[in-house]
Amino acid sequence: MHQFLFLLFGAFCVGGAINLLLQKKTINSALSLIVVMGSLALIYLLLGAEFVAVVQVIIYAGAIMVLYVFVIMLLNAGDEEVVKGSNVAKIFGIPGLFAGGIIGIWVLLQHRPAEKLLPIGAMYGPADKVGELLFTKYLLAFEVTSILVLIAIMGAVVLTRRSRV
Amino acid sequence: MSAWTFLIVAVIKIAVTLGVLLTVVAYTVWLERKVVGHIQNRWGPQRVGPFGLLQPLADGIKFLLKEDLTPPYVEKHLYLLAPALALIMALTSIALVPIGPIVHLFGISTPVQITGVIDATGQSSDINVGLLIILGITSLGVYGIALAGWSSNSKYSLLGSLRASAQMMSYEVSLGLSLVGVLILSGTLSLGGIVKGQLGTWFGVIPQWYIFRWQFVAFFIYMMSAFAETNRIPFDLPEAETELVAGYHTEYSAMKFAMFFMAEYANMVTVACLASVMFLGGWSGPPMPFLPAVVQAFLPLVWFSSKIFFFLFLYIWIRGTLPRFRYDQLMAFGWKFLFPLALANVVITAFFVAWRA
Numbered sequence: 359m360h361q362f363l364f365l366l367f368g369a370f371c372v373g374g375a376i377n378l379l380l381q382k383k384t385i386n387s388a389l390s391l392i393v394v395m396g397s398l399a400l401i402y403l404l405l406g407a408e409f410v411a412v413v414q415v416i417i418y419a420g421a422i423m424v425l426y427v428f429v430i431m432l433l434n435a436g437d438e439e440v441v442k443g444s445n446v447a448k449i450f451g452i453p454g455l456f457a458g459g460i461i462g463i464w465v466l467l468q469h470r471p472a473e474k475l476l477p478i479g480a481m482y483g484p485a486d487k488v489g490e491l492l493f494t495k496y497l498l499a500f501e502v503t504s505i506l507v508l509i510a511i512m513g514a515v516v517l518t519r520r521s522r523v
Numbered sequence: 524m525s526a527w528t529f530l531i532v533a534v535i536k537i538a539v540t541l542g543v544l545l546t547v548v549a550y551t552v553w554l555e556r557k558v559v560g561h562i563q564n565r566w567g568p569q570r571v572g573p574f575g576l577l578q579p580l581a582d583g584i585k586f587l588l589k590e591d592l593t594p595p596y597v598e599k600h601l602y603l604l605a606p607a608l609a610l611i612m613a614l615t616s617i618a619l620v621p622i623g624p625i626v627h628l629f630g631i632s633t634p635v636q637i638t639g640v641i642d643a644t645g646q647s648s649d650i651n652v653g654l655l656i657i658l659g660i661t662s663l664g665v666y667g668i669a670l671a672g673w674s675s676n677s678k679y680s681l682l683g684s685l686r687a688s689a690q691m692m693s694y695e696v697s698l699g700l701s702l703v704g705v706l707i708l709s710g711t712l713s714l715g716g717i718v719k720g721q722l723g724t725w726f727g728v729i730p731q732w733y734i735f736r737w738q739f740v741a742f743f744i745y746m747m748s749a750f751a752e753t754n755r756i757p758f759d760l761p762e763a764e765t766e767l768v769a770g771y772h773t774e775y776s777a778m779k780f781a782m783f784f785m786a787e788y789a790n791m792v793t794v795a796c797l798a799s800v801m802f803l804g805g806w807s808g809p810p811m812p813f814l815p816a817v818v819q820a821f822l823p824l825v826w827f828s829s830k831i832f833f834f835l836f837l838y839i840w841i842r843g844t845l846p847r848f849r850y851d852q853l854m855a856f857g858w859k860f861l862f863p864l865a866l867a868n869v870v871i872t873a874f875f876v877a878w879r880a
Contacts, residue, residue, distance in 0.1 A: 385673065412655040420662025421692065424669065428688045431673045431681065484651050485712050
């Protein structure tokens with residue numbers, strides 16, 4: 359069951375990603391990206407990380423992608439141009455992709471945890487545990503990220519502010 | 524409880540909740556026309572049935588029998604997907620709302636909540652992150668409106684849906700932040716748990732609802748953001764009929780239009796449910812020990828539905844009273860007033876809880 363659901367959502371995820379690249383209309387690509395985000399959230403849920411899964415839906419599918427769709431609608435972006443693609447990408451890209459994939463899978467298999475699959479419905483990542491970890495073990499990373507976000511907000515304010523001279 | 528009983532109970536709960544929700548949606552439309560009529564010194568619907576009570580039925584038949592028109596030059600797939608998306612997202616979120624405590628019927632005990640179950644200790648329990656799931660579903664509801672406007676290929680629709688997406692994105696922030704104060708006090712994200720935290724009274728009279736525990740500012744921020752989230756007057760700019768014909772659903776007719784209509788009213792019900800669960804104690808209410816046991820069993824449902832009725836009436840009342848915001852006023856109100864106020868509420872509540880601990 360677990361494996362079946364993982365394969366199902368994984369297929370959705372990969373299919374959405376491929377569809378994202380193949381679609382000519384920008385808005386269809388954005389919608390495929392939402393499918394990718396949604397299936398990633400479901401895979402997090404299979405891993406027992408309920409909080410991360412829901413936050414993935416709220417932040418990525420609910421906020422960031424709405425912004426993307428909003429901008430696409432606002433600019434009324436037309437169809438994409440289809441280019442033939444460079445020969446360098448064809449010669450080195452596909453073998454490179456395979457090599458990278460194989461190395462990645464090999465590394466992951468080396469570091470595979472000894473535990474078996476989680477039973478469905480077992481949640482190991484409740485919100486309070488995540489919050490506790492963020493404010494104790496990963497406090498530095500958390501605060502650094504918050505400063506990064508603050509700088510991004512200030513950048514947005516500076517860019518949109520009309521000059522008063 | 525065996526798997527089959529669980530399945531049957533779940534299906535019954537879903538069917539009953541959905542039926543009640545759709546009936547409430549239909550009769551909220553009736554109530555709105557009636558109340559707004561009386562506010563404006565008219566009678567409202569009164570021809571179909573006594574007091575016009577069969578009007579929703581007549582409207583439904585009309586919507587079903589009208590010609591289902593698809594205008595040319597629309598983006599067909601997205602045009603058809605949008606109303607379905609809006610309605611599905613609006614109807615799904617009710618599944619997480621705790622409507623009542625555990626009921627015992629035909630030897631089976633289950634909480635009156637679709638996602639609620641009884642755990643090993645005999646207590647009712649539900650999804651740990653229920654509140655976040657509701658917020659996630661409502662944030663996905665924006666796509667229905669955004670895609671409707673874009674795919675219709677019409678300037679009124681596009682303007683309406685641009686307004687709707689910008690407005691819903693902006694007010695979602697203060698809506699979410701206004702709930703954080705309650706979450707700090709309750710210490711849980713499960714809606715059932717939040718209701719359980721509000722049982723009991725002070726001096727046997729005043730219920731321990733979060734609105735009485737210094738969250739009244741948050742309650743008003745929530746209500747104002749909720750009005751904006753559901754695109755209701757005074758925040759109904761996405762469908763401002765004086766400027767945009769009908770906003771994002773200008774190009775929709777017959778049942779597809781009715782789906783947007785139902786989605787809007789179902790969203791109103793969900794927002795009212797969430798308000799009563801977070802701030803007004805959900806199904807809890809003052810105890811009435813003098814009533815017979817059979818009536819006592821129904822009391823939680825009565826409390827919950829009267830709270831929902833209060834919020835729905837408030838929606839209609841305000842619609843009959845207030846004019847519409849201007850667009851820049853809407854954005855300034857959301858970002859420069861509600862957002863800082865919600866942040867201040869979070870900080871003050873956090874200090875309060877830390878000081879008490």
